[in-house]
Amino acid sequence: MRRLLNGTAVVLGGMALVAATQGVAGASTTSASGATEVPSCVTYQEIAMGNVWANITNNCSTTQRATVQYGDRIDPTCYTLQPGETKTSYIGFNWNRVTRLVSC
Known part of the structure; x- marks a missing residue:
């Protein structure tokens, strides 16, 4: 019985560790390519006519660095x-x- 309880504790502890790790990963704004997305207060307007321009606007209260x-x-x-x-x-x-804005 004691062996069963120890095994169960190990499994539950491992599940808690996995859940905690996934919670931290979900909070990140880093994409699969490694680029960090800008805050939602930094926006763009795309202008496409064969050539593509993007007007980037900082609507945040702080200075932001971004690229397209x-x-x-x-x-x-x-x-x-x-x-x-x-x-x-x-x-x-x-x-x-334009696919998105990323921090630089």
Whole structure:
């Protein structure tokens, strides 16, 4: 009986450890590619006409650094945006779309 209880305690302890690890992983904003997404108060407006531009706006109360991830590449420029500031990302002729903003 004691062996059964010890085995059960080990299993339950392992399950608690797995659950705690998953909770921490779920709270992260890091994507599978390793890029960290910007806060939701940093937004973009895509302008696509063969060329693709993205106007990035910082609606946060603090300075943010962001770059644009397009379908096939990431803009190499890291934009530093003061609160309320908008900057434009443009990487030339690109039929892809903006997929998201990432921190840099």
